[in-house]
Amino acid sequence: MESYNPQKIEPKWQRYWEKEDSNKAKDFSKKPKKYILIEFPYPSGDGLHVGHVRSYAALDAVCRKKRMEGFNVLFPIGFDAFGLPAENYALKTGVHPQTAIDKNIATFKRQLKSLGLSFDWSREINTADPKYYKWTQWIFLKLFEKGLAYQAEIPINWCPSCKIGLANEEVIAGSCERCGAKTEEKRLKQWMIKITKYADRLIEDLGEVDYPERVKAQQINWIGKSYGTEVDFKIDNSDKKITVFTTRVDTLFSGTYLILAPENPLVKTITTKEQKESVERYIREAAKKNELERVDTEKERTGAFTGTYAINPATNEKIPIWIADFVLAHYGTGAVFADAHDQRDFEMAKKYNIPLKISLRPKNEELWEKVKNLEVCYSDEGILVNSGQFDGLTSQEAIKKITQWLENKETGRPAIQYKLRDWVFSRQHYWGEPIPIIHCEKCGVVPVPEKDLPLKLPYIEKYQPTSTGESPLANISSWVNVKCPKCKSRAKRETDTMPNWAGSNWYFMRYCDPKNNKALADVKKLKYWMPVDWYNGGMEHTTLHLLYSRFIYKFLFDIKVAPESEPYKRRTSHGIVLADDGRKMSKSFGNVINPDGIIKKYGADTLRIYEMFIGPFDQQVAWSIQGVNGAARFLNKVWQVCFECSKNKKSSPQILRAVHSLNKKIDGDLEIMKFNTIISSFMQFINLAQENKKDVGRETIEKTLILLSLLAPHFAEEVWEKLGHKKSIFFENWPKYDQNIIKKEEVTLIIQINGRVRDKIEVNSDISEREAKALTLSREKVKKYILQKEIKKVVFVPGKLINIVVEEH
């Protein structure tokens, strides 16, 4: 008998599957559809990561099973090819991003194919292909048309040394990722997308999808909806008012000052002559700090007095208006009322000797003494004091009643705030989709007409950013200078490009109809395939890609392009694969595992089995080369058993029961992604078969191979063929297990005395309680424990256990 030689058989079957188009999904097939999606890779120069292998192999197993169960499965693959690394690489080496990406994609394709994954390669997409990004640009035009894309001057991370705007993910601990210089805030006009308009729907519709709790919680947290009250404070000696947002209106009576964000436009108009200098100095200081420094909660509270006062609508007292950098301009109204029941306000008032008042009383008397004397800040809920008619109410009651009271006086109202901010959609980079907008001297902002799409990214030689912070595209005057599509007068193109997320927002729709020239995808095909039935990906995309793409899909639903409002029925996520030292795999640590090496030495099937066995799928796992040996040994054992037993006629009841149990285990565990227990059950089965080779018949071997084909497809095909089959094993139907065969006649009954295991007996599985009790009490071991003691109770769990409860002395 030949020994198992993956290096020989794997390429053979990969060629076979490619030739036979084995994994092609058929549009409008009468079979029920399953759309199973993995996050498409960014084709980095490092090649495929063993982490990709784990999640792709897992979902590949799911797809293979669904096909054998009679589903028309769509399991597509593509490449998210725009992005910064290719541009940085170009800056360093002069190699054009297009060239680098093409090369990387070729490597990825070779690697993915060498794993034998059952992708439908005929639907391959590439987000940097003009035929693809034509539709990414089209979506932008639609957003613009509906008023959801707009320009605003907002602060961005600016590297004064590279003279370039940086995305948040390019700023590491307040410094530029490339040169290490401290970043500053710079205000630039940016394209923004109004995702906030969809905030409520993004929360509510989570109710109708099947996502892990932690994913839902993270998205809800990120959107950060909070219910509160808006309160108007009249400015003293003026008609103007300052509106603040609070979730704790119960503390309004202790509001002894107001604080504005330094960037709040009101600051300029209300600051008095006397205070102008110190206020302006404070604003300058605040602007110099980057986000990281401002957020440092350990630092001392600072602020500046504007010289102006406001009237607290609850007490009618005159209270000073301050500015402080811990008040955020972009949240709420950029203004808060400050009181003794907020840690930050409390600290700041202490520092500047601003008067404080108490309006909440804690239950704890000892604490109350300290709170009363302003020794500590009490910020929990309590009972109202010094609050006029509201005294004695709990915080919860007071929030309702005070809001109502303010509403009647027309100085307040219930309000809702979100943490979610609009999405900054501009990047000052080359390697992205150009934003299809023209700035006309006469007409202003004019969209590129749809017929002119795709607006192709021009091929350039130099990627150096401009000194003004514009993208390198601004340097190509022949591309920038155009005629206005409306009035034909002089105009300039927008030179910002889109962020990396633009292409991945809708790629799953393109898979449904990847070659369509007339639409991003044919409506009928979308209706057939969408929504994605099962989408697996990383937790790191929860608040970026996953949220963005849900939003864009909702928008496309609203303009009648998408057939429903949620793109993904079910989301699951994998844990990351760490290096054997427990750290992230990274070139700089020198601990990266290249799947090519493992495939060469052990074969793709071994690698796949190992990676799925390594630990729970949704948790992070550390790589271990010794573990790969275990997977290789397992496949070798299966190989031996298959050939040694294939001539046996019949299987023993024990083996039959075991293989049916295994079948059941796989059916159950695959659906809940417990791949590690599937493989351990498989190992147990093979160990049993190996010990009882005479009892393993051919039909059991064949069943085993079909079960194993999900995990080790090349292996299964090869043995299947060697057993004399002419057709691919993947044409077989998924086997059904028989519960009657699984049911055991004889079981081990556990005997407990007072809950402790004292004995075990082999009994018929449907033994009655009376019989079991009699049998138990006749056992020598049991007698020892119940001698001269009173039996108080007998607990009987049929087929499992009997517990004798006796009096303890």
Place this chain on the structure above:
RNA sequence: GCUCGGGUGGCGGAACGGUUUACGCACAACACUUAAAAUGUUGCGGCCUUAGGGCCUUGUGGGUUCGAAUCCCACCCCGAGCACCA
């Protein structure tokens, strides 16, 4: 600080109200071999015991239960995400 996960042998982990430590790795002994590798067999939580066996053990402390790794309460530790969000 808030939200969500976790803490079980030397290690990865299984069990998620009913035999704790399945399966794998590592380790040890033996067999096969001139030798090594590979493979196979056996052992492998701790303490006590001549044996039979006994006792302890799922981060810590309580509770519910005939019975708790599993359910409840409090605390400690680790990981992930958010974080001056009023």
